[in-house]
Each structure stands twice: as structure tokens, then as C-alpha cells.
Amino acid sequence: MANYTAADIKALRESTGAGMMDVKKALDEADGDLSRATEILRVKGLKGVTKREGRSASNGLVRAHVDGGVGTLVEVNCETDFVAKNPKFGELADQLLDQAVAVGATDADALLASELDGKTVKEVVDEANAGLGEKIEVRRVARVEAQEGGHVVSYLHKTNPDLPAQIGVLVAATGGDAQVARDIAMHVAAFAPSVLSRDEIDAETVEKERRIAEETAREEGKPEQALPKIVEGRVNGFFKENVLLDQAFAKDNKKSVAQVAQEAGTTVTGFARFKVGV
Structure with a gap:
């Protein structure tokens, strides 16, 4: 059996951040030598870097x-x-x-x-x-x-x-x-x-929102004469959702x-x- 203690396991875990089983295996392989065990963990860990590249880090x-x-x-x-x-x-x-x-x-x-x-x-x-x-x-x-x-x-x-x-x-x-x-x-x-601010939103995006607002209003059966006002209101709603200066303030939503x-x-x-x- 390798010559190491629970204190050695704790010290190696704290210094490397590796898991309990990985630390024990490294100490076994290194015959209790903390320095060598650290090297083993590093080498094995670096080999695993490419394997982890496709995994999600969310x-x-x-x-x-x-x-x-x-x-x-x-x-x-x-x-x-x-x-x-x-x-x-x-x-x-x-x-x-x-x-x-x-x-x-x-x-x-x-x-x-x-x-x-x-x-x-x-x-x-x-x-x-x-x-x-x-x-x-x-x-x-x-x-x-x-x-x-x-x-x-x-x-x-x-x-x-x-x-x-x-x-x-x-x-x-x-x-x-x-x-x-x-x-x-x-x-x-x-x-x-x-x-x-509004001027940071490109014209193409604004035009797309305007088009979507108009098509939605027509689908909803809104009267033709009311469309310009409805569209403008919905585009302004888009601004209020996305533009910091246009948003209703968290501490006073009337402003x-x-x-x-x-x-x-x-x-x-x-x-x-x-x-x-x-």
C-alpha cells in the first residue's frame, strides 16, 4: 500500500482541485510522493482537455x-x-x-x-x-x-x-x-x-420590426386606418424592451x-x- 495519509489526500485535493478518487489514484501511482502525484494529475488532466472541448460550459x-x-x-x-x-x-x-x-x-x-x-x-x-x-x-x-x-x-x-x-x-x-x-x-x-440608445439599432432591424408589427396587426384584423398608429406603438414597444434609455426605470416605472x-x-x-x- 502506498505511503500516504488522509492529510496528504486533503492537501493534494486543495492544491489541485482534483476529485477524491483521482487524487488517491495519483498518490498510489506516485507511491505517496505529493510532488510526483501533482505531476501525474496535471498530465492526466491535460490529456483530457481536448476530450472536454466539445462539452458545454454553462x-x-x-x-x-x-x-x-x-x-x-x-x-x-x-x-x-x-x-x-x-x-x-x-x-x-x-x-x-x-x-x-x-x-x-x-x-x-x-x-x-x-x-x-x-x-x-x-x-x-x-x-x-x-x-x-x-x-x-x-x-x-x-x-x-x-x-x-x-x-x-x-x-x-x-x-x-x-x-x-x-x-x-x-x-x-x-x-x-x-x-x-x-x-x-x-x-x-x-x-x-x-x-x-435607439441610434445603435440598425435601420434594417427597425424596418423588420415595423414589417412584423404591420403583418401581425393585419392578421389580427385591425382596421386599415388604425394600422400606422398601431405599428408605431409596437415599434416603440420594441425600443422600450431593448434600449436602455427608453426602458421604464426599475425603481420608478413611470419614468x-x-x-x-x-x-x-x-x-x-x-x-x-x-x-x-x-
Whole structure:
């Protein structure tokens, strides 16, 4: 029988994040040598990376960092909620966020291609993939910068109290105070707008919505003379669903986000929102 103790098993599990049976097998193979067992787990785990590439990583977390007028948002995915709440996975996410901030990454590809301690970040993620025994991926990275004199706020929301934050928001604004911007960030988390203002929606999309609204109204047998008003109302409804500034504000649905911001002397200049797996 290999010469190792329950304390050795615990230490190896904590250092690698590997499962109980994998740790025991590695210790058996290494005859109780912790260093060799760690190598065995790493090699076996890395061999499994390609096998896991096609698997779905729909769990995970979102991390945010704000420094003055710049905010960074990172979504890191895994396969199960068990790994999502593993401290090793959280430490990896923190490391990836720090790296994204350091290199000014604006997307996942830029972050993965950057170098960290003599390796690419992709190699670091592959090693974590091996150690944790699941497909781990950096799904998205966003960088939001405020205009001159402005500020960025972040908001992280837990959809499950037992898991890390799975919704993350950055909002850039000028004027007003940080609390108003934070209230708007909370609104973004809840209502998931796709764009900041109407002019960010291309004309082809708007025309498609207008056509669908008209065809639907005709199918419903609406009178011909009422169609223009009905179509306009439904297109405006599309805007109110998708455009942040047009949405009814979460804390006062009698006002739009644009009205709330204007009354507070705030101009929202940009935002980013991630929800894990969406």
C-alpha cells in the first residue's frame, strides 16, 4: 500500500482541485510522493482537455474591476455549479481579471493571447482545466471607459446565494453622482437592455420590426386606418424592451431611464452586461 495519509489526500485535493478518487489514484501511482502525484494529475488532466472541448460550459461566474474611469468585466465558465463555487476556480477568475486589467484587454481573444508568468493565458486556463477536471473557458471580456471627467460603476448580482455572482454590469456616466449610476447598473442587471440608445439599432432591424408589427396587426384584423398608429406603438414597444434609455426605470416605472438620468444631471455614455451562460 502506498505511503500516504488522509492529510496528504486533503492537501493534494486543495492544491489541485482534483476529485477524491483521482487524487488517491495519483498518490498510489506516485507511491505517496505529493510532488510526483501533482505531476501525474496535471498530465492526466491535460490529456483530457481536448476530450472536454466539445462539452458545454454553462456555469461559472462574472468578475468586475473598476479604476476611476475604466471598468473591466470578465466571464469565466465551467461545466458545473460545484466547480463554480470551488475556491480554486474563484482564484483563477481573479487572476484572469487582474490580467485583463493589466493588459487592457477588450475581448476574450486578447486576454487569452497575452502572457502571464511566461505562459499564454490560454495555457494557464488549460492547466486549470486539467486540475479542476472540467472544461474551463474565458467566454467574454468587456472594457468600458468613461468620457473625460466621467466615472464607471460596477454591479454584481448573485442569482443563487450559494454561488458566485453570475450577472455583472458596468455603467459609464458623466455628471451626477455614483449612486445614480449604480441604480442604473442595477436596472441593467434586471432588465437586460441590448443597446444604450435607439441610434445603435440598425435601420434594417427597425424596418423588420415595423414589417412584423404591420403583418401581425393585419392578421389580427385591425382596421386599415388604425394600422400606422398601431405599428408605431409596437415599434416603440420594441425600443422600450431593448434600449436602455427608453426602458421604464426599475425603481420608478413611470419614468424612463433617460428621464431619471436627466433629472439627476447624469448622462449615461456606455454599459456592458454579462450573464453567465447567456
